[in-house]
Amino acid sequence: MQWTKKRKQTITLLAFVFPALLFYAVFMLAPAFGGIGYSLTDWNGLNPTYHWVGFANYTEALTDDPYFIKSIWFTLRFVAFMVVLQNALALLLAVFVESRGRSKVWFRTIFFMPNMISMIIGGFMWLFIFTKVLSYIAEHSGFGFLDQSWIGDPDFSFYAIIIVSLWGGVGFLMVIYIAAIQGVPQPLKEAAAIDGANTFQTFRNITLPMIYPALTIGIFLTLNSSFKAFDAVYALTGGGPGRATQVIALNIFEEAFSFNSRYGYASAKAMILFLIVFLITIVQLRFMKNREVEA
Amino acid sequence: MSNPGTRAGERQLGRRVGSAFVFVILLIGAIFTLFPIYMGLLNSLKTEGNMLSNILSFPSRLEFGNYADAFExxxxxxxxxxxxxxxxxxxxxxxxxxxxxxxxxxxxxxxxxxxxxxxxxxxxxxxxxxxxxxxxxxxxxxxxxxxxxxxxxxxxxxxxxxxxxxxxxxxxxxxxxxxxxxxxxxxxxxxxxxxxxxxxxxxxxxxxxxxxxxxxxxxxxxxxxxxxxxxxxxxxxxxxxxxxxxxxxxxxxxxxxxxxxxxxxxxxxxxxxxxxxxxxxxxxxx
CATH class of the missing domain: 1.10.3720.10 (MetI-like)
Incomplete structure (x- = not known):
């Protein structure tokens, strides 16, 4: 009796889960595990047969592919800038917006707006700003320094990519930080004020430790999205000039779908990307979870 | 110097200056956020020639031809x-x-x-x-x-x-x-x-x-x-x-x-x- 009831329960469970599992298995699990398999072969788009090559693709990607290695360094630099700037700006805006009265809603609405827009659209609009508007402003005003080769010169296009990515991403984190700040118990802040703490001290010693869990999430989300950055770079520079601003995702995309259809080799690069993101986010979560305080 | 009234007054002044500072920062942020959207909207309503000669100004005449063009x-x-x-x-x-x-x-x-x-x-x-x-x-x-x-x-x-x-x-x-x-x-x-x-x-x-x-x-x-x-x-x-x-x-x-x-x-x-x-x-x- 007990056994049959349990069995019936399991069957109902499977029936409810089956449709989701089917789509998930076919379009997510199969390509994920298939990708691991193909990364060990010389599969390409031109030849229907392929052979096992072991870890040759991985060795080639990490030792013999200067563009890929360069794209890893470029991405790491981009991620480092984004983690610091995006979280600092989002936190600053969250604190400032929360301190406003009636204008709070307006600022929140405006700062979040770019998140509604695809980074492809946003990237093209910024391309217009960088290539047309800034040079116009420089020509017709004193701000001569604005007239740079923002897109054509890799030194500047790195910052162009950072600016556009911040524009698109800060508002999202700001909303998360605002929610966290609103969760800080008011009596704690009042107690600090009575003890003579100024605004900055209250923030440093009360608010910041209390919203530490949100900081963990914010940095996790930034790491995750910056390592996968694609749209903004694609729209702004297309990875150029040459391949100077190529991020890892763009390098994989070109390897597989633009240049030579080396699917097996590109799969190995895709696995390397996965491993980098996985390891760094695990380390980050471990490190930051350990430092969270109890309220 | 030790007058408590002045000190309270100073603190209030400081708070007001701080509040104004915060507002200015937020305003700059808001302008920066809206700038590309605004420029895009503005210049989509100009002819190409009008756009290049005066990219920042409001269009002299609203030009919806670009939309018809893009629509098609x-x-x-x-x-x-x-x-x-x-x-x-x-x-x-x-x-x-x-x-x-x-x-x-x-x-x-x-x-x-x-x-x-x-x-x-x-x-x-x-x-x-x-x-x-x-x-x-x-x-x-x-x-x-x-x-x-x-x-x-x-x-x-x-x-x-x-x-x-x-x-x-x-x-x-x-x-x-x-x-x-x-x-x-x-x-x-x-x-x-x-x-x-x-x-x-x-x-x-x-x-x-x-x-x-x-x-x-x-x-x-x-x-x-x-x-x-x-x-x-x-x-x-x-x-x-x-x-x-x-x-x-x-x-x-x-x-x-x-x-x-x-x-x-x-x-x-x-x-x-x-x-x-x-x-x-x-x-x-x-």
Whole structure:
């Protein structure tokens, strides 16, 4: 009796889960595990047969592919800038917006707006700003320094990519930080004020430790999205000039779908990307979870 | 110096200066945020010549020709229809299948249930770029590549994990007594779910609908890989194509950019309270 009831329960469970599992298995699990398999072969788009090559693709990607290695360094630099700037700006805006009265809603609405827009659209609009508007402003005003080769010169296009990515991403984190700040118990802040703490001290010693869990999430989300950055770079520079601003995702995309259809080799690069993101986010979560305080 | 009145006065002055400083910073931030959108909108209403000679000024005469031009070149109605088809198929599947799975896994104790849930959560760390190559191959074999409905079906597979995660958590807040009472009343499993449970999931369903709609509407790389024929292009793909073909005709491009983002901006302004809450909920629980 007990056994049959349990069995019936399991069957109902499977029936409810089956449709989701089917789509998930076919379009997510199969390509994920298939990708691991193909990364060990010389599969390409031109030849229907392929052979096992072991870890040759991985060795080639990490030792013999200067563009890929360069794209890893470029991405790491981009991620480092984004983690610091995006979280600092989002936190600053969250604190400032929360301190406003009636204008709070307006600022929140405006700062979040770019998140509604695809980074492809946003990237093209910024391309217009960088290539047309800034040079116009420089020509017709004193701000001569604005007239740079923002897109054509890799030194500047790195910052162009950072600016556009911040524009698109800060508002999202700001909303998360605002929610966290609103969760800080008011009596704690009042107690600090009575003890003579100024605004900055209250923030440093009360608010910041209390919203530490949100900081963990914010940095996790930034790491995750910056390592996968694609749209903004694609729209702004297309990875150029040459391949100077190529991020890892763009390098994989070109390897597989633009240049030579080396699917097996590109799969190995895709696995390397996965491993980098996985390891760094695990380390980050471990490190930051350990430092969270109890309220 | 030791007069308490002056000190209080000083502090109040300091607070006011601080408040003004904060306001100025926020204002600069807001201008920076809106600047590209404003410039895009402004210059999409000028002729090319008018734009180049005076890029910052308000158009002397509103020029809607660019919109007519972009409307035609991007085949706007068809692109919009394609985007809506993809999003509708994906959204319907994600909500229906994820709510069923999330509810039942949340209600069933035991190892099977835990294993299945873990299996879904596992994938939330896998970047899309790591599966895309093999996914293209699978899509070709299943002949879902190249069709908008096929793309919508694939979005179901990619979208259910996060939706299941959110449903799984939300179901815990619905009392079990409800299920039991319904079963005592002779209600079957399927009716129980659709008639009693599903309506109660509405708040989290709204969050999931918003998050997924935005994702599918703004996603670029996945459609780029899957929709190879320009007849099935989504709005973003048509805009991208227009950019590639006429990359110096900025006024037409800007008009197409404005048209592609207008639907989401309108949606945002109408539903912003729900969207902002949904984002915060989704991110913190996800």
């Amino acid at each position: 070149k991007t085949d706007f109605m068809r692109s919009l229809g394609n985007t809506l088809t993809v999003a509708a198929v994906g959204l319907a599947g994600i909500i229906l299948f994820a709510s069923m799975a999330g509810y039942k896994m949340s209600r069933t104790p035991g190892r099977v249930s835990g294993f299945l849930f873990g299996l879904f959560v596992l994938s939330m760390l896998i970047p899309f770029h790591s599966i895309m190559i093999t996914l293209v191959k699978i899509a070709k074999e299943l002949t879902v590549q190249g069709s908008t409905i096929g793309l919508g079906l694939m979005y179901i597979g990619l979208g259910v994990p996060m939706a299941i995660f959110l449903y799984h958590g939300f179901v815990k807040s619905i009392p079990r007594d409800l299920d039991e009472a319904a079963v005592v009343d002779g209600c079957g499993e399927i009716r129980l779910f659709f008639v009693v449970i599903f309506p109660l999931l509405l708040p989290v369903t709204a969050t999931i609908a918003i998050l997924n709609l935005l994702w599918m509407w703004n996603d670029f790389l996945f459609p780029l890989l899957m929709l190879t024929d320009s007849d099935s292009y989504t709005l973003l793909l048509s805009t991208n194509m227009l950019f590639g073909e006429y990359n110096n005709d900025w006024s037409a491009i800007l008009a197409s950019l404005v048209m592609a983002m207008l639907p989401v901006i309108v949606l945002y302004i109408v539903l912003q309270k729900y969207i902002l809450n949904g984002i915060a909920d989704g991110a913190i629980k996800g």
